[in-house]
Amino acid sequence: MLLTSLLSLLLTLPVPASAPAAHAPAADWRTPFERGNGNTTATYDECIAYYQRLDAEYPEIQLREAGLTDSGRPLHVVVVSGDGDTDPASLRAKGRRIVFIQNGIHPGEPEGIDASLMLARDYVQKKALRRQLTDVVLVIIPIYNVGGALNRNTSTRTNQNGPESYGFRGNARNLDLNRDYIKQDSRNARSFAALFQRWQPDVYVDTHTSNGADYQYTLTLIATQKDKLHPALSQYMQQLLLPALYSGMDQQKWYLAPYIDFAGRTPDARGLLGFLETPRYSTGYTTLFNTIGFVTETHMLKAYTPRVRATYDFLSLLIGTVQQQKAALAAARTEAARLSQQQQEFALGWRLDTTQAERFTFRGYAGRMKPSEVSGQPRLYYDRKAPYTRSIPYYNTFVPTAAVQRPRAYVLPQAWGEVAERLRLSGVQLRPLTTDTVISGETYYIQDYKTSPRPYEGHYLHSGVQLRPVYQPRQFLRGDYYISLAQPAARYLIETLEPQATDSFFAWGFFDSILQQKEYFSDYVFEDLAANLLRQKPELQVRLTQKKQADPAFAASGPAQLDWLYRQSDHYEPSHLRYPVLRVL
Structure with a gap:
């Protein structure tokens, strides 16, 4: 009877729900x-x-291919956008500020x-x-130097404390890509x-690892x-952005300093030098x-590990600061764009002004000398048991050494296709001429230049360029390019097409064929022509x-005098040493 009652009671009780299934383990999102x-x-x-996983999981993240290497x-x-919008024009119309982070230009410096x-x-x-x-x-470039990243090793970063293995500085063509932004080899x-x-x-932002002193x-x-930055942007960067970054990093105990470049034996000997990035x-x-550009070092x-964490914290701080200062940043860029269109004079070269210095509180280690175990000669070492904090000079004022007036336009013959291609890639608007046309303007003749004795990044660089400007009419062909300076890329055009600029296309050797004479003369033939030329032109x-009276060596050289007369005659080719780009004034 008791058993029957218990059974009846059990049958009237509610049936418990089945036990919940065990939750699947959370996805492992560790990098x-x-x-x-x-x-x-x-x-x-x-x-x-890893970025592919993020792209598949989160609509805010998009990974795409952006050309070849x-x-x-x-x-x-990689684009990280809060509403999933990845169209630059649309995002700019919404007032979004765009932060572009590039990593792995030197894959042996992989913190970024x-x-x-x-x-x-x-x-x-x-x-x-x-x-x-x-x-x-x-906007993130995960790894810019793909070829260098694939060329992995454990030993080429001689001065570096980890990681265990890493990529190589040179790319697949052994180019240092951080010297390639103008020449674009x-x-x-x-x-x-x-x-x-x-x-x-x-x-x-371009992420790097430094070499140099210990501190x-x-x-x-x-x-x-x-x-070098436009004054409207420079004022914003100096007064708002940089103070916020330095203060924010200090608060996180990542005390921040300008890149440690110096002229003395140690940073405190003569002070820090600003870095001039051409x-x-x-x-x-x-x-x-x-x-506005930054390089983290x-x-x-x-x-x-602390190098990665410091890089992460700087990038996060920068993004947060841009978000907080979005209105000031937008106003500064708008003003810079407006004033750039009105700017008439542009600097083409710079030098450090050593008469002007700020003071910077520097956290270093004492530099001492001891005998080298290799040579027995005195060698430098930094004593980490002797840290110091002291005020030292920081020289970061540069003044122009050369400037040029803005032309109305340039005319580039289509024969220089490699130059035209690079201009297009950098957003320059080129207008092809529709008919053969004579255009008057200023032509440069190369009077002198110096060339490096050894190749640098695949080129023999020119410097110290001296020019002779001549206003003249020039014949151009249908398809040659008329390039107005009334466009956003005006400053880029001036610093690449003015041959005396530090990183002009002329400096990098794109116009080297004009430096070689193509037609010549035989002395015994030209002797009679030269004598007749002197009779026809007493002046x-x-x-x-x-010239002979002023230069005894010239007076003693018959070939030199013949060559000089040849260059004054109609026989001398007009294209020799003539810079092919015309300045329309």
């Missing part, structure tokens, strides 16, 4: 660096695979590669960071130029040289388009006599 021992960096394949592998770009993987993930997984994406879009640089012009970022800082910073460098190139002797005889 290759985070899964390692703190001294490893992601390989190229690991890096791209010299390795044959594609250049990838690992930091950006964590950064992209955190900006979609952490609410506080996601909120910044309402105003800021991140690499497919990497040509792909970058098109990508950069598509996004036209407000702020650009207390984990991370130092190259900011676009203030005197347009061959990434931030020198971006400056030509009114983009972590210290090679610090352990790898030429006067000039010849004056």
